[in-house]
Amino acid sequence: MSLFAPSSGLTLLQSTKDQNFRQLFSSHFINHVQVRTVPYATPFLSVNVSGRPFRVSSRKLKPIIASAASTVETPKISFRGKNPKDINVLVVGSTGYIGKFVVKELTSRGFNVIAVAREKSGIKGKNSKDDTLEQLNGANVCFSDVTNLETLEKSVQGLGVSIDVVVSCLASRNGGVKDSWNIDYEATKNSLVAGRKFGASHFVLLSAICVQKPLLEFQRAKLKFEAELMKEAEEDNGFTYSIVRPTAFFKSLGGQVELVKDGKPYVMFGDGKLCACKPISEQDLASFMADCVLKEDKINQVLPIGGPGKALTPLEQGEMLFKLVGKEPKFLKVPIEIMDFAIGFLDFLVKIFPSLEDAAEFGKIGRYYAAESMLIWDPDTGEYNAEATPSYGNDTLEDFFQRVLKEGMAGQELGEQTIF
Numbered sequence: 543m544s545l546f547a548p549s550s551g552l553t554l555l556q557s558t559k560d561q562n563f564r565q566l567f568s569s570h571f572i573n574h575v576q577v578r579t580v581p582y583a584t585p586f587l588s589v590n591v592s593g594r595p596f597r598v599s600s601r602k603l604k605p606i607i608a609s610a611a612s613t614v615e616t617p618k619i620s621f622r623g624k625n626p627k628d629i630n631v632l633v634v635g636s637t638g639y640i641g642k643f644v645v646k647e648l649t650s651r652g653f654n655v656i657a658v659a660r661e662k663s664g665i666k667g668k669n670s671k672d673d674t675l676e677q678l679n680g681a682n683v684c685f686s687d688v689t690n691l692e693t694l695e696k697s698v699q700g701l702g703v704s705i706d707v708v709v710s711c712l713a714s715r716n717g718g719v720k721d722s723w724n725i726d727y728e729a730t731k732n733s734l735v736a737g738r739k740f741g742a743s744h745f746v747l748l749s750a751i752c753v754q755k756p757l758l759e760f761q762r763a764k765l766k767f768e769a770e771l772m773k774e775a776e777e778d779n780g781f782t783y784s785i786v787r788p789t790a791f792f793k794s795l796g797g798q799v800e801l802v803k804d805g806k807p808y809v810m811f812g813d814g815k816l817c818a819c820k821p822i823s824e825q826d827l828a829s830f831m832a833d834c835v836l837k838e839d840k841i842n843q844v845l846p847i848g849g850p851g852k853a854l855t856p857l858e859q860g861e862m863l864f865k866l867v868g869k870e871p872k873f874l875k876v877p878i879e880i881m882d883f884a885i886g887f888l889d890f891l892v893k894i895f896p897s898l899e900d901a902a903e904f905g906k907i908g909r910y911y912a913a914e915s916m917l918i919w920d921p922d923t924g925e926y927n928a929e930a931t932p933s934y935g936n937d938t939l940e941d942f943f944q945r946v947l948k949e950g951m952a953g954q955e956l957g958e959q960t961i962f
């Protein structure tokens with residue numbers, strides 16, 4: 543797939559958009575959609591258009607109540623005035639670490655959630671369709687392909703309902719160069735284009751605080767999409783966005799808990815103070831993202847967000863961990879220059895063997911997170927500012943460490959290259 547396929551042009555002209563709408567919804571606006579679990583290719587939902595009975599599976603999920611036809615045909619009433627049960631939220635990246643919690647949070651707040659998923663989801667595609675349905679219980683699951691605009695549009699069309707809001711938790715699972723552009727830019731853009739075509743007037747994007755200082759491909763891909771999302775809102779004042787840029791996730795900081803418990807030293811770069819973050823839990827971030835669906839103060843905002851409490855350096859995280867396990871702190875300090883040497887070597891090799899492009903990128907990602915704070919960057923002082931980084935939620939890293947010590951890292955697995 544071309545990384546910058548022009549066919550999925552982002553800015554939708556108003557006239558074309560309106561025309562599409564009329565074609566799609568005026569002839570027979572549909573009232574109910576129900577999910578079937580029979581393995582159809584696409585779309586996954588069966589639609590009651592002719593009074594014929596639904597094909598309903600044993601796992602009958604909550605029906606989608608379509609928005610009234612008038613919301614599509616007449617000048618739009620903002621979805622924000624509607625009851626959550628009448629607001630259709632399309633979630634892409636619904637099967638990821640954050641996406642799963644976002645789906646859970648939105649369904650618990652009463653929204654009509656349509657979760658787009660792959661037929662084999664999760665890390666290394668380990669989850670079957672049934673696993674995914676189980677995991678996303680409470681949402682209507684639409685199996686589709688976000689990397690293919692045509693397929694995605696057909697799937698959304700097959701739902702037979704309009705979309706009010708798109709929430710994207712899509713992310714490259716490995717951070718490789720091509721995959722980042724394919725997912726963090728192009729697939730995310732596909733979800734915007736498809737969402738817009740079927741009525742979405744608000745887009746909530748899971749981005750990352752580190753895009754402030756973009757040195758990596760996935761950051762550039764995210765920034766390109768962020769810019770296009772903002773442009774879309776500038777050009778159509780009926781459209782809004784919320785760009786959420788979180789600090790570090792718990793899963794990224796839990797990798798050494800079991801090692802320390804087993805008596806191994808805590809490994810850190812330099813003096814352990816090269817970087818800091820305000821870690822946020824999946825649940826708290828999901829709650830913040832769900833706030834972005836309706837809250838007016840989140841409209842057209844770029845929202846950096848961290849968890850509760852003060853910013854923590856790796857040294858402080860290590861000290862916290864040793865205190866919890868009741869052992870004398872034992873640190874292994876690795877000079878950051880080792881990483882610079884490895885990256886320089888890989889960059890040299892890439893010139894000869896272009897296939898090593900991703901390996902070199904993974905080295906750069908490791909280097910970035912070893913030295914850059916996940917906090918607000920102040921370009922005037924050239925420093926990160928912990929005080930300026932907003933906090934949200936209740937879950938602390940200490941509670942998380944305690945839980946991992948008791949229960950292990952299940953559910954906190956890293957991505958396919960064990961970097962994210």
Ligand SMILES: NC(=O)c1ccc[n+]([C@@H]2O[C@H](COP(=O)([O-])OP(=O)(O)OC[C@H]3O[C@@H](n4cnc5c(N)ncnc54)[C@H](OP(=O)(O)O)[C@@H]3O)[C@@H](O)[C@H]2O)c1
Binds near residue numbers: 637662714750794962
């Ligand atoms: N780790 C951190 O500390 C941290 C901090 C701040 C921000 N972030 C940002 O948060 C994001 C990562 O969130 P996360 O950990 O929730 O991600 P994740 O667990 O890796 O989930 C990625 C989601 O994208 C989907 N996806 C990936 N490739 C796909 C493809 N080819 N086709 C269809 N769907 C695809 C996955 O679907 P499948 O389940 O089908 O694979 C999954 O639903 C990144 O953008 C990262 O920059 C991370």
